[in-house]
Amino acid sequence: MNILNTTFNTPYHTAPFSKIKNEDYMPAFLKAIKKAKVEIDTIANSSETPSFKNTIEALDFSGEELDRLSSIFFNLNSAETNDHIQKIAQEVSPLLSDFSNDITLNESLFKRVKAVYDQKSNLDLTTEQSTLLDKKYKGFSRNGANLSEEKKTRLREIDKQSSKLKLNFGENILAETNKFEMHLTNENDLTGLPEGAKEAAQQLAESKNKEGWLITLDYPSYIPFMTYADNRELRKELAISAGSKAFKGDALDNQDNVLQIVKLRHERANLLGYKTHAHFVLEERMAKTPETVENFLNELLEKAKPAAQNEFENLEQFAKDLDGIDRLEKWDGSYYAEKLKQKLFSLDDEQLKPYFKLENVINGAFTIAERLFDLKFEEIDTIDKYHKDVLTYKVTDNKGNLVSIFYADFFPRAGKRNGAWMTVYKPQYIKDGVNDRPHISNVCNFTKPTKSKPSLLTFNEVTTLFHEFGHALHGMLANTTYPSLSGTSVFWDFVELPSQVLENWCYEKEALELFATHYETGAVIPMELIEKIKASSTFHEGMQTLRQISFGLLDMSWHGQDPTAITNVKTHESKAFENTKLYPDVQENCMSTSFAHIFQGGYSSGYYSYKWAEVLDADAFEYFLEEGIFNKVVAQKFKDNVLSQGGIEDPMTLYKRFRGKEPRPDALLKRAGLIEK
Known part of the structure; x- marks a missing residue:
């Protein structure tokens, strides 16, 4: 018996990680796909008159075993992968793509869905049921149900190809990250680096039986070196290595993957009757159209660019005065920005780090969630983990009812991709x-x-931890009937609101005093440091905003126009960055070849949503500031109208129910210091 095809007989039905073997996956997928196909055929070939219950609802609850298995497998492929798992991913992705198309291109099934959809106005549906019906109908129409047989065949080919290309893209980046090591044996090369970073580099070298120090492209190694190391040549070497990931013309190069992915996406959108991939994607977003996104980004650009240019010129002058640097390069940015920040605010991360011991920050996030949303977090050791570093928690409400199981995995390792993310092993329903x-x-x-x-x-x-924990709360507090509308299953430009709004508590005295205590003395973070954190929060905000806008514009340049004539990834990218460029270009570097958000993750035509959600989060947090950052009434409204509602209603409707009005960009621009308060 393959454990992956059973109902897990484990505490809280959690994934039995220690009992899963790599060779279990493929047979489990084949069996689960077969079982899901039978479920779909039963719905499609039913002799009963199509109804919401026997068609729409049945469809949403079908394939549960396959969904669970896919969640476990693909989450591990991101967090704890190996060559075997990557090989299985290559084999199974086309099968899942085929299965997905077997559903959306199933004529009998679509007829039943359409029959229910066509009588929608006569059905007495709840708001959630009505949304589910719309979603299911669009799931078919937006994925080829109305196409001719010839076009359906081509759509299948595109989806199969795309799923493999996305996997290749991600595997190449991970391989490039793991491959690079800067091995240093002269301690002078580490001048400027904080003691903790030096010790970590030494420990990493030791773990690989090497003398001296090792610097890698993993963020905890890369960022301190780029921020503090005095050796400009080594910073340059590291920056070019990071910026040239999958852009070297070798077996791990992603240029062809990028061009193929965007061309297939465009062809797919055209097949379905959309002008571009962005037109297709944005139909199901708050923004609705590429024009809205471009206007939004360009409006922000207009506000941020003068501030960014001014900040850049000041930084350039500072580097020149300090070290005689004639031309500020990308590998100088973090280094001189940190020195300037220290000069202006007498504040640097090394001063702050002793107050942010990981365990204390985790407990701080938990305490804030308890005060706002009445949640309790209890660490438990009765459930399986996929790696010894993973922490596991039981989350309950103030009556002791189970709210969620929570896994937390905080440290880099060879089998884990860079970055930070929230994910789901089992949805709420x-x-x-x-x-x-x-x-x-x-x-x-x-x-x-x-x-x-x-x-x-x-x-x-610290803000990254709070950001991801905000996503986690969105998942944990889900309270919907249907799995496909639960938790973070919302419009993509709304999904960042819960994550980004929670970051605001990191800047507030009342919140910091709950967890920012010195790891050796236990002393609470001094008021002067809190004031400096607040004062420095808008430091280089113009440049940061410009950077985010540049990524959004790059995304739209790939997906908001016909890409078939694009032959050179670097040339195209340079043109997209023209209006947002501050630093001189580095010929060896290309961002697109490692822009996993849009070519591997789900952010294609959606990278703008970080800035879009910032407008929402600044406006939402202004409400908390007006009433008190731990005000129970405001927190309850946020929980009831945003966190628990998933995708059951249009996000703007939910937001206005919480806030009482539509958000305005002014709150964001004020917070960023880009307009007067």
């Missing part, structure tokens, strides 16, 4: 009167403890 609770995970890449120090976070890592 209500079936047969039982509210089945979700299993949620946060995955990050923070500095590991060393022999002499615990894991001490930079302030940027």
Whole structure:
């Protein structure tokens, strides 16, 4: 018996990671796909008159075993992968793509869905049921159900090809990240580096039986070196290595993958009757059209660019005065920005890190969630983990009811991709009167403890932890009937609101005093440091905003126009960056070849949503500031109208129900210091 095809007989039905063998996956997928096909055929070939219950609802609850298996497998492919798992991913992705198309291109099934959809106005549906019906109908129409047989065949080919290309893209980046090592044997090469970063580099070298120090492209190693190392040549070497990932013309090069992915996406959109991939994607977003996105980004650009240019010129002058640097390069940015920040605010991350011991920050996030949303987090060791570093928690409400199981995985390793993300091992839904609770995970890449120090976070890592925890709360507090509308299953430009709004608590005295205590003395972070954190929060905000806008514009340049004539990835990218460029170009570097958000993740035509959600989060947090950052009434409104509602209604409707009005960009621009308060 393959454990992956059974109902898990484990505490809280959690994934039995330690009992799963790599060779279990492929047979389990084949069996689960077969079972899901039978479920689909039963719905499609039913002799009963199509109804919401026997067609739409049945469809949403079908394929549960396959969904669960896919969640486990693809989450591990991101967080704890190996060659075997990557090989299985290559084999199974086309099968899943085929299965997905078997559903959306099934004429009998579509006829039944359409029959229910056509009588929608006569059905007495709840808001959630009505949304589900719309979603299911669009799931067919937007994926080829109305196409001719010839076009359906081509759509299948495109989807199969695309799924493999996306996997290749991600595997190449991971291989490039793991391949690079800067091995240093002269301690002078580490001048400027904080003691903790030096010790971590030494420990990494030791772990690989090498003398001296090792610097890698993993963020906890890369960022301190780029921020503090005095050796400009080594910073240059590291920056070029990071910026040239999958852009070297070798077996791990992603240029062809990028061109093929965007061309297939465009062809697919055209097949379905859309002008571009962005037109297709944005139809199901708050923004609705590429024009809205471009206007939004360009309006922000107009506000941010003068501030960014001014900040850049000041930084350039500062570097010249300090070290005689004639031309500020990309590998100088973080280094001189940190020195300027220290000069202006007498503040640097090394001063702050002792107050941000990882365990304390985690407990701080939990305490804030408890005060706002009445949640309790209890670490448990009765459930399986996929790696010894993973922490596991049982989350309950103030009556002791199970809210969620929570996995937290914080340190880098060879089998884990860079970055930070939230994911789901099991969604929340209500079936047969039982509210089945979700299993949620946060995955990050923070500095590991060393022999002499615990894991001490930079302030940027603190906000990252809160950001991902905001996503986790969105998943944990889900309270919808249908799995496909649950938790973070919302419009993509709304999904960042819960994550980004939670970052705001990191800047507030009342919140910081709950968890920012010195790891050795236990002393609470001094008021003067809190004031400096607040004062420095808008430091280089113009440049940061410009950077985010540039990524959004690059995304739209790939997906908001016909890409068939594009032959050179670098040339295209340079043109997209023209209006947002501050630093001189580095010929060896290309961002697109490692822009995993849009070519591997789900952000294609959606990268703008970070800035879009910032407008929402600044406006939402202004409400908390007006009433008190731990105001229970505001928190309850946010929980009831945003966090628990998933995708059951249009996001703007939910937002206005919480806030009482539509958001305005002014709150964001004020917070960023780009307009007067």
